[in-house]
Amino acid sequence: MIYVYQVNGQVLSAPWVEVFFTRATPGGAIPSWGIDGHILAQDGETVVNTFSLAVSVRGSSKLLSEYWEFIRCYMEEDCVEDLAELVALCPPVENRRESFTFGLQYLMKMSSRLEWIFLPVMLPLDLLAGVARWVAMQTSAIPQWPQAVQDACVTEPDDPVNVSAANNPRHLWRYVLANEAREEYEARYARQTAANNRIRAKLAERYGKKTA
Structure with a gap:
């Protein structure tokens, strides 16, 4: 549903x-x-x-x-646990509005340290966009699901899947600026690669063909 x-x-x-x-x-x-x-x-x-x-x-x-x-x-498909491994960042907005800091981090997120060269130009633009984003968040209502929907989507206490902001990278600014410690980056990359390979294998087994 x-x-x-x-x-x-x-x-x-x-x-x-x-x-x-x-x-x-x-x-x-x-x-x-x-x-x-x-x-x-x-x-x-x-x-x-x-x-x-x-x-x-x-x-x-x-x-x-x-x-x-x-x-x-x-x-x-039957691969929710593997899909959860692919999610690296969740907005911390459960029962609250997004903060200015996280909104700015989300806008600034980089894929490579090569993007640092554009930081002097992009930072002022990101700050302006961050202020506008923060105003939009502060003037928006916090969505609240009706009780009937919550009752239909109850999570089991022992559910092994937990995708939330609680699992965000520990050093969020370093993650956003593509400047994590090599060990942290390689560990997450290995988990995501392994999960992706398991998903591909399940789809190939079910549909009898190599998935893209």
Whole structure:
């Protein structure tokens, strides 16, 4: 079952198999791509409601396909524990608003220390964007799922999967600036690579072909 918290405070619900997902783009010189889910009427053609997944990719849609495969595997495949290993960073927003510091860290996140060369230019822009982001967070309501949804999604006390901000990298600024200790980086890379390989093996076994 899918539950969607809408900006008007209402909650949509629909079985996963009954939602039609498709790529979506507003166009433009450098188009950005997202994923929309359409809830259809009983005729299977009329769209009665639409929601978007939290992703926006500019240029190539390859990353969009990878994002979709993560969601699809979570909903359809038996590999949740391995998927959890692929998540390196979670916003600390459970029952609270995002802080200015984390918002800035999220905006500044780098993939390589080579990006340091752009820091003098990007830092002022990130600070401005961080202030705007913080204002948006402070003036937004904290989503609260209805009790019926919470009751339907109760987590077992002994559930081995825990994806939350509690598992974020210990030295968050070093992670954001691509400056972690080699041991920390290599340990996380090894875990993620092993998890990715296990997922690929499961999909290959189920579908009888090599997965991309």
